Amino acid sequence: MTIKRMENVGVVVEDLEAAVAFFVELGMELEGETTVDGQWAARISGFDEIRLDVAMVRTPDGHSRLELMRFHTPAAVGAAPNAPANTLGIRRILFSVDDIDEVLGRLRAHGAELVGGLEQIENSYRFCYVRGPEGIIVALAQELG
Template sequence: MHHVGMTVTDLAAAVAFFEALGMELEGKAHMEGEFVDGVIGLDGSRSEIAMLRTPDDRYRVEFSEFQTPDAVDGSSHAPINALGLRHVAFVVDDLDDTLARIKPLGGEVVRNVETYQDMLKTCYVRGPEGMLIELCEYFS
């Protein structure tokens, strides 16, 4: 896998949230033109994108903020049992510290932080624009 792509209406907020999760900004770019339209299937598109990578450089998340055409609601606050891509999961070193860093950026635990058999502490978090993020801390 190279990356997961998400469309947002506030690129800066999405970047700040994922940087607080420990991801690193790889770069930003303006996207438009025939090549882009041909790939994504939208005529006259213009967008700003940001690519973030995990600290180990293995995985990436790409955010797109469209100027044209306008973004459409994709049920960003759908529950976990809705069809389609629902969440992205990250392993973190310290779940409590991570939650403290993302709370000021709008990160809210969906229900509980749970521990499974002294192996794993995990929770779902809603981030910017309703993104559903799973955070996992494994115990050694």
């Protein structure tokens, strides 16, 4: 048996409101928000107790989702917020965009900064990494031609 699809990628953040605003500005749609607690959630996660706020955002085509989570109990465990792109673990999320310059302009208003440079890869793509809220690296790719 094979998998049917990937449902979402979970991202733990301290400032849920800022993370939602960033990804909505990128072009994702807020699907919903809720608070999760209870023994079933604690057992799944391996904790004695759990309470967190969750916001689900999806791409406009409805195929990809990010589950943005802010933990209250237990408290989130810190990590290096400006870890480089070669750090072990999930390091970046890639989005295809229509106009990379326009998207960068909008995201800068939410504190996004280029990690390196905006590069053109031959005649096929313009590509960059930006660091968003909580140090999340978001890759942007604009197909050319």
